[in-house]
Amino acid sequence: MPAKRTITIVGGGVIGLTTAYALIQAGHDVTLIEREDNVGLQASFGNGGQLSYRYVRPLADAGVPLDAVSWMFRAGSPISLKLRPDWHQWRWLLDFLAACNARTNQKNASILLKLALRSQKTLHQWQQDGLDGFLWRQPGKLVVYRNAAKFKKAAKAVINPQQEQVLTPQECARIEPAFASLAPRLAGGIFSPDDEVADCHLFCQSLLTALQSHPSFRLLRGEARLEGGENDRCRITIDGVKHETDVIVLAAGLASRALAKPLDIALPLYGLKGYSLTVQADDAVLPTVSVTDYDNRVVYARLGNRLRLAAMVDIGALDASINPERIEHLKRLAAETLPAAGPYTSAATWAGMRPATPTGVPIIAPTQWKNLLLNVGHGALGFTLSVGSALTIRDLVEGMHT
Ligand SMILES: Cc1cc2nc3c(=O)[nH]c(=O)nc-3n(C[C@H](O)[C@H](O)[C@H](O)COP(=O)(O)OP(=O)(O)OC[C@H]3O[C@@H](n4cnc5c(N)ncnc54)[C@H](O)[C@@H]3O)c2cc1C
Numbered sequence: 001m002p003a004k005r006t007i008t009i010v011g012g013g014v015i016g017l018t019t020a021y022a023l024i025q026a027g028h029d030v031t032l033i034e035r036e037d038n039v040g041l042q043a044s045f046g047n048g049g050q051l052s053y054r055y056v057r058p059l060a061d062a063g064v065p066l067d068a069v070s071w072m073f074r075a076g077s078p079i080s081l082k083l084r085p086d087w088h089q090w091r092w093l094l095d096f097l098a099a100c101n102a103r104t105n106q107k108n109a110s111i112l113l114k115l116a117l118r119s120q121k122t123l124h125q126w127q128q129d130g131l132d133g134f135l136w137r138q139p140g141k142l143v144v145y146r147n148a149a150k151f152k153k154a155a156k157a158v159i160n161p162q163q164e165q166v167l168t169p170q171e172c173a174r175i176e177p178a179f180a181s182l183a184p185r186l187a188g189g190i191f192s193p194d195d196e197v198a199d200c201h202l203f204c205q206s207l208l209t210a211l212q213s214h215p216s217f218r219l220l221r222g223e224a225r226l227e228g229g230e231n232d233r234c235r236i237t238i239d240g241v242k243h244e245t246d247v248i249v250l251a252a253g254l255a256s257r258a259l260a261k262p263l264d265i266a267l268p269l270y271g272l273k274g275y276s277l278t279v280q281a282d283d284a285v286l287p288t289v290s291v292t293d294y295d296n297r298v299v300y301a302r303l304g305n306r307l308r309l310a311a312m313v314d315i316g317a318l319d320a321s322i323n324p325e326r327i328e329h330l331k332r333l334a335a336e337t338l339p340a341a342g343p344y345t346s347a348a349t350w351a352g353m354r355p356a357t358p359t360g361v362p363i364i365a366p367t368q369w370k371n372l373l374l375n376v377g378h379g380a381l382g383f384t385l386s387v388g389s390a391l392t393i394r395d396l397v398e399g400m401h402t
Contacts, residue, residue: 004028005397008236008245010224010259011252012039014200014386015375017207019251020217021126022390023397029216031245033238035223040204042320043253043382046276046350048310049301050290051196052141052384053120054163056112058360059313059380060099063153076329078297082316089316092270095358108361112381115362119388120196126387131210134203135304139289141195142167142175144186146295151187154294158190165191178287182337197290197301199308200383226250226372227262234263234369247400249373249393254355256376265367269377271353273317275330276310278303278348285340296333307341309334313354313380320351327351354379364392366400373397 005028009016012034020030036042071077083089099108127136145151158164172189173180211217222238226248229235236243250256257269283305290301298311311330314323331344356379357363363377375393378385 005246005400006244007031007247007249007397008033008243009249009251010226010236011250011256012036012204012208012219013042013251013253014040014044014204014383015253015378015389016249016251017204017211018386018390019249019375019393020211021207022387022394024211024214024217026394026398028397030211031218031220031243032211033220033222033224035221037221039208039219040201043352043354044204045201046278046308046310046348046352047200047274047383048276048299049197049199049303049308050141050299050384051120051123051198052381053116053195054113054192055141055143055195055292056116056381056384057109057157058099058105058112059356060096060108060358060360061105062100062102064100065097076326076333078311079313080315080326082314084316089270092268092358093315095268099359104359108359111361112385115385115388115392116381117388118391119385120194122391123387131206133206133209134198134200136196136198137302138194138196139302140175140191140193141290141292142172142179142189142191143292143294144172144179144182144189146185146187146293148187150294151189154190155188163192163194165193167191176287176289176291178285178338178340179291191289195290197303198383199303203383224252224259225262226259228264228369232369233371245371247371247373247397249375251375253376254353256355256374260374263367263369263372265374267363267374267376268357269355270315270358271317272356272379273312273314273320273351273353274310274380275312275322275327276308276350276352277327277330277334277344278306278308278350279341279344279346280306281341287338293333293337296337298330298333298337300338307338317353320353322349322351355382356380362389364389364396366396370401
């Protein structure tokens with residue numbers, strides 16, 4: 001039996017909460033610190049809901065720089081770039097460009113796949129143990145391609161044809177009839193039958209409810225800060241008051257970069273803004289399968305009796321405020337692609353910042369501070385990778401000598 005420790009987690013998003021759950025299950029005393037009035041209100045709130053376990057290729061890939069140049073001249077492009085006089089942005093972009101090659105993409109995709117599959121397996125165990133209430137389903141994920149060359153490339157990259165089935169446009173329409181009218185405009189699709197969807201915000205709330213029934217857990221509302229201390233151990237304060245703990249896990253999403261700075265840890269995190277729309281619609285018009293329109297980079301997921309659409313990567317956005325032009329474009333795309341689920345004019349709108357590393361691989365690691373672990377940088381896949389990341393932290397805690 002590993003030693004019981006008191007562990008403090010900074011950040012009550014999906015990463016902090018899954019970490020808390022894994023550590024409570026391993027028998028530790030856990031305090032979670034969140035500065036907002038509730039958990040899961042930042043990047044984990046209105047995301048695409050995809051538990052995209054098989055489809056984990058990082059954004060940085062061969063061809064992306066060229067695509068990005070063409071997107072820069074196209075109104076309503078899936079990726080927008082605003083260059084700023086900010087060394088951190090330039091550094092991040094240079095590292096991103098360095099990762100835009102097939103070899104690095106494949107290497108990072110296999111790291112992500114391993115983490116994703118561990119996430120999937122353990123989430124199912126947690127569900128068997130009673131965790132529920134987050135609109136989980138396993139309908140599979142269909143990625144549809146309009147561009148023939150992109151489809152050919154994706155089809156070639158399939159490793160296991162059982163788990164990633166290459167489909168004709170007609171087969172795509174059969175798998176998800178709600179998108180049948182799109183078939184004549186498609187080159188084909190790839191269907192991953194094992195992929196899942198759920199509501200990430202409800203997942204955060206379910207985790208909190210389960211944690212709060214445990215005597216070794218407590219949630220503290222307040223602003224955490226980190227500073228260097230003696231004997232290679234760092235210190236934590238909450239609203240300026242010193243807080244005693246054996247181990248600190250930094251899981252504060254994008255804010256982790258600023259929190260780690262006083263500790264001489266330069267985290268390569270950058271916020272990639274994205275948007276979502278949520279509409280209520282009749283069961284009959286909602287898709288069952290979760291669908292990604294690859295060329296427009298829009299994901300469509302049914303969450304209960306709602307449809308959630310998520311899209312866009314804005315590089316250089318300063319905060320998560322909603323840009324009206326981008327959201328109007330998303331509404332137009334939705335109305336063209338899936339008109340029956342509209343009208344989208346009254347959809348609930350949301351924007352969030354993906355806490356992204358240049359490679360797309362999160363940082364789940366010890367630091368030069370003996371009592372500090374990092375669980376940050378999950379970018380576009382934080383919901384998908386959260387449970388596996390939490391287990392990695394649990395394993396690291398067990399090997400710690402603080
Ligand atoms: C448009 C969009 C669509 C997405 N779609 C998907 C998807 O379909 N599937 C998927 O897997 N992922 C998706 N993602 C990515 C996913 O949402 C993120 O990777 C994930 O939510 C990051 O979780 P986090 O816990 O690291 O960060 P957050 O959810 O931002 O949580 C960090 C928490 O730390 C708190 N905090 C910060 N600083 C402090 C402090 N000093 N003291 C105390 N608390 C602090 C914050 O208040 C916040 O609650 C999407 C993201 C976006 C933006």
